[in-house]
Amino acid sequence: MARDSHAALVALNRFGFGARGGASGDLVNAASDPRGFVKAELARPSGVLLEAPGLQSTPQLAQAVFAYQDQVKQAREAAKTAAPAEAPMPQAPADQKPAVRRNLSLNAAATEIAGQMAEAKPADNAAKPEIMQPNTAAPPAAKPAPQPLNVIQKTFRAEALARLQRATLVECGFTERLVVFWSNHFCISATKGELARMWAGAFEREAIRPHVLGRFADMLKAVEQHPAMLFFLDNQQSLGPDSRAGQNRKRGLNENLAREIMELHTLGVGGGYTQEDVTSLARIITGWTFAGRQGQLGTPGSFVFNSNAHQPGPQVLLGKTYEAAGLGQGEAALADIARHPSTAKFIATKFVRHFVADDPPQALVARLRDVFVKTDGDLKAMAVALVDSDEAWKAPLTKMRSPYDFVIASGRLLARVPEDPGAYLNNLNLLGQPLWSPAGPNGFPDTSVAWAAPEGIKLRLDIAAQMGARLGNNIDPLDLLEFAAADAASVETRRTIERAESRQQALALLLMSPEMQRR
């Protein structure tokens, strides 16, 4: 076996999504050149983009939502005319619907999960036949005809599936881990409303992925001008009080996005801004919106600068005056904020905390901060510096895998390419990390204490037991342990798996072992 299984474990688990089962040879490859194994993905910048048949652009998706909403409305009107005595179906306001759906999926999960696990179809072997072990024929399960999905649900599931498949198939997964990191840093929530659910995947494909190995300033601009972010943090409604629209409509400023740009996206709390700066930035980005369904401002669902809503005049932000320049005023402000020393420190700290330790080694943070500053926010350079550091390889594997990492790592080890996202989405809901749906704009937590809570671990065990029950039949758990950790596995883990009373139980225990839970 490989000389350095521990380094291979760091390469695959700390930086990636864990070793793939089947004939991948991931652990052996990683052991022979751990750093090279991780960095190989960075050398393929096109590998970060995600394109799949049927995935559409943000304006196309917006138009589909508008059409769907019109249909619903017409159907409701028709029903009213046809049967006026009958009370119409109560319709929750748009921003409550995701809660409805999520709750239903929570409740339904108990009964659905077993079935969905069983129904997971054979892998799409065409994609990567050589590494995926074929499943034995899963009989087509007879299930009751489900409620047909609407276009928003279908889109969300298609976006989810594309992301899950990518994460399952890639070699190491470092690039995908970077995508998940940045997507959580600049998060939106699909629970905000129908548009947000529709756009959640497109936002990541369009605003995050192109810049994960590019420049921070470019990602920042792409994010803050993306309709999904403008919608999520209410900026499309914000009007300059002295703008023409503000005067006419007697509406005005909403400082939500401006505050989170500085607090969560760039400078960080304590990064040197004041309430006046928040208000000032809010004024600067008035008019940043997206064209609505009528399309008066442009293609419906596309970013537009609406000068009618823009607060006129120069603004002072962080001690600097930004002259009136329409869209350019905000773009200049964002470019400066992206370069601010507080931003470099905030990003470097968060980055190291995510990949290395809850309490990030300060020397490494300082080094990455310097790289960020010297390269003008080159995110690939920062990622390379992380992989080149000693700290990232020496720090013990103490971080908990997040629920997303856990379900992906499990699928990879079992060499199952998801064909239907249902079981994954259910499990993520159960474990408190619903896909693209954090509770607030600060994203999902990134410390072990959050993911190692009693209830969370208990639920992971229940999920692992279900997977064991469904899939344990056809696998040799000790083979899987070789794929996952080889001689980096502890004696106790190996013995626990050896002594399990069944293959099913052995698989559950393997998936729950510290080697699979910590990274």
Add this chain to the structure above:
Amino acid sequence: MLDCVENRLLTSRRGLLLGGASFAAWAYLPKFARAADGRDPRLIVVILRGALDGLATVAPVGDPDYAGLHGSIALATSGAHPAIMLDPFFGLHPAMPEFARMYRDMHAAVIHAVATPYRERSHFDGQDVLESGYAGPGRVQSGWLNRALEALPRGERVSSGLAVGPTTPLVLRGNAPTVGWAPVALPQADDDTAMRLVDLYRHRDPALASALSQGLQLEKAASGDDMKPKGGINGGNAVAQMRQVARGAAKLMVADDGPRIAALAFDGWDTHANEGGPVGRLAFLLGGLDGALAEFESGLGGRWRDTVVVVATEFGRTARINGTDGTDHGTGTIALLAGGAVKGGRVISDWPGLKLANLYEARDLKPTTDLRSVIKGVLQGQFGLSDRVLAETVFPDSAAARPMKGLVV
């Protein structure tokens, strides 16, 4: 050797819990009676994440500046959905009839113009201050409720704090053991598999051993037929979810050996846009909170008499509505108390007024009461914690915020 240990563990989860050192809190289960009068007090802390608009929930309709500031979303004493007047000055949001009933029965109180010591406007720092109990952000290792648990005299120790939800809220994190429960149904791993895993963790990963053991203990106590949403709601919305969470927590807490202290959090109060007035988004959420309070009351049965529910949020919202019929991050807000042990029927407030000059930074309700005084008053009234422990351990460096007297019967 290993097999022997396993055999002992496999007898039952209960056996494990009673045998393991890290579960000592369960071992000497509580006669947690208040020494003086033999009561068995319970405390539930509800955190509203996102910053509740206190001026929209308990509206100072008697303040001449209120209607102008809160504009299109202001509550009024007339109209289709009038505010429920709590006294001649303050009106309660019409979405909260249960709280109004408790208030009339003298079992609910409002503290208005309240805030933590935090004076910036970041949700996350604000929540850290609210939950950690420290005067400023950045201290996130433990929460005040956990330190209060730790400070309880030995022998009176409660079973554990109960964290409701898939993760433990900061307010309940710390050295004192806690248990967690979330209202989710899933086919469960069998006991044998669970025990084998606990054993592996005990050798390789003590933190996970402790977490898993606690997770295993709670699940059974909380499950039961009546955990399914009742009244035909079918888990249909956030309101039902809040009720369901409260019902499950109450079921755990009503047991003789159940937790005496629980913390949970409800999300979604960050009403920047289209907040709504008597009806709308905030009304919907307040209805859920109101339902949760009613579930606590009915679920705790005879124990409700000895219960205090504290509802608190990280800060308030701007007094003046913003340009999008919502409110931005502010400062002063409200805290709510409910329960049979509350000396209620009162809005407690040193009202600062809403004239521009009286607003904090000319935009927010000025806080005149320190939220820590309120919570200290509840902790002292329920559990008899001393001024010193409260000022040094539970809320470090808070001697100036004296415990509010007379909140608890």
